[in-house]
Amino acid sequence: MMLFLQNTPPFLFFTGKGGVGKTSLSCATAIHLAKQGKKVLLVSTDPASNIGQVFSQTIGNTITDIATVSGLSALEIDPQQAAQQYRDRIVGPVRGVLPESVVRGIEEGLSGACTTEIAAFDEFTELLTDESLMGKYEHIIFDTAPTGHTIRLLQLPSAWSGFIDENPEGASCLGPLSGLEKQRDRYTQAVSVLSDPNRTRLVLVSRAQQSTLDEVVRTHKELADIGFSQQHLVINGVLPEKEASHDVLAAALYQREQKAIANLPEVLQSLPLDQLPLKAQNLVGVEALSGLFSDGEEGTTNSLDNSTPSMPLPHLSTLVDDIATTGHGLIMTMGKGGVGKTTMAAAIAVALAKQGHSVHLTTSDPAAHLSETLAGSMDNLEVSRIDPHQETTRYRQHILDTKGKNLDEQGRLMLEEDLRSPCTEEIAVFQAFSRIIRESSQKFVVMDTAPTGHTLLLLDATGAYHREVTRHTQENVHVVTPMMRLQDPAQTKVIVVTLAETTPVLEAANLQADLRRAGIEPWAWVINNSLTVSTTSSPLLKQRAAFELAQIEAVKTNYAQRFALVPMQVDEPVGIQALLNLGQQKTVTAAESEESPSQQDVVTHQHKAS
């Protein structure tokens, strides 16, 4: 019996980054509790919510009974839609009254991640504080949790419009909370529910990967700090030992995961821990989910779809060759944490340098092991590193010393919280990078980060970004604004990095949509850690590979102008040789001499960008 399912309090939150299996876990938990005769409400605020698919019925934003599970109801909240409604509340009344350009500017100010978070939290609180719901349901299960930043902001009296009116300098990243003033008491109440261990349990969901676990540590601390005290850890999708005997890749994966579990970060060691094995089938349907918590060796399903994919699967080298033709330029890899942005940037940089081009790789890789193994080790390759933490700290301090100096206690608290917003780090890091951008007119500059469209639009609107970069520009020739440089595909190529899994692909699609708002069209997508283009004889991994195809197909047809796949590696790709292997046309999976399917030279697929 899983520890996190014992003595379950009324509210249960699952949190973790995209692709770790929050939805499967929350659905399985809901089914488990409903089967015990409890009345359960399952709430999804995942933009990629597929609980409708899981139960094969349409759910949407009203509470809907699940036909196949008695006692279970569900509700899907679309955070993007919630944010749009929130924007409409503010902007709606002036649309058509004020000039179009003015209205657009106001809307952009309310288009950041913060606004989406707040709007989603607003929906949360309604459910957390609705007495009538608590009368109806014994458990309410959420497949996401609010961030610490959001909650802390809402706890500051200065975040509320009443305060802002008197202290205009205290307006925050949230933009107006005035649209929410009525709900103020409800927030206070919701926060008290969250911090009550008798009422709320938080389940941190992770995979057995070092980088993911490090991220969990941050979430754990942040939410513990604001009183979210009852926390559990679930490590999901662990490769079973018996799979390790099949081949080198499976063995390496098994070792890597076991090592990560054995070296669990210290703060997580005190949490109740459950492990769930990787399952062969996709967790869709009540039947499959009911089996999630059983140790039953259901074996591998017989419907092993082992057909070779019918579409061409281009290799990263096709992208590199394409990039090389321009001779210089700015290459930015972007994607959610843990998808391998840094590795991809390094692989591209190394491959370009190998071809004799002059390359400057600049990375924000916190582990730094990548840049350390590369620095000074290759002709034509310059490596520099920007420490995001250091840059952000410096930036924060600068603002507090200048801006914060004259603020009163409340204003200063507000400023400090603003400086913990997700965009702060992005700005600080991008600022540091921007000094290097101008080099891209002479050589290749490869970065493992890119600003979001929202940030670019705001920076562009204030002209601040322009100033920032021109300050570092000595040449007094006619100035191309940085924004123009980023928008020009001849000068800048943005590469979206993702994994062949549902949520990561949707998250990447959202990043792309955001960049498009700023007039930037991602040049290519790279699907990293793909099992489809790996050679493995593990039945379980083969099965997982088969599930990738739908996602690869989606990337190819719906999202990417061009794309490439990078196989799951036996060893962490660190060092020149391993990185060259990624960007060169050859099979990397160990000593297997058999040809992997469909890795022949292929023409990169292109279709018209919408």
Add this chain to the structure above:
Amino acid sequence: MTKIEVFDPAMCCSTGVCGPDVDQKFVDFAANVDWGTGQGIKIQRYNLGQQPMEFANNSTVKSFLERSGADALPLILVEGEIALAGRYPTRDELARLAGVTPAPAVSAPKQSSGCCGSAKSNTPSNTTSSSCC
């Protein structure tokens, strides 16, 4: 008492978080508003990003926006009439607009470390919204 209304540009993260530059002009003006309020001046501020209706409902402000766009903000109205546009008033100007005697310039409201110098300046520097040095 003279009524002064200030129509600010949309300031998402007006704290400076969303820009590589800490915008000194907001800091300076906030300090001056503080001072002015202490002098009994009635100063009402509206933020385009938070209270767009206030802009739409004021015909003077609305036609200003139609003519010059949001980039031309801030707009300062005294008794409903345009008194200043495109920049914030200095402390002395604020005093003059409100018809109070400016404080003798003894101490600067703060030691500004910004490269734009302190807000206390007898010659209003005619900076447009973005230039800093």
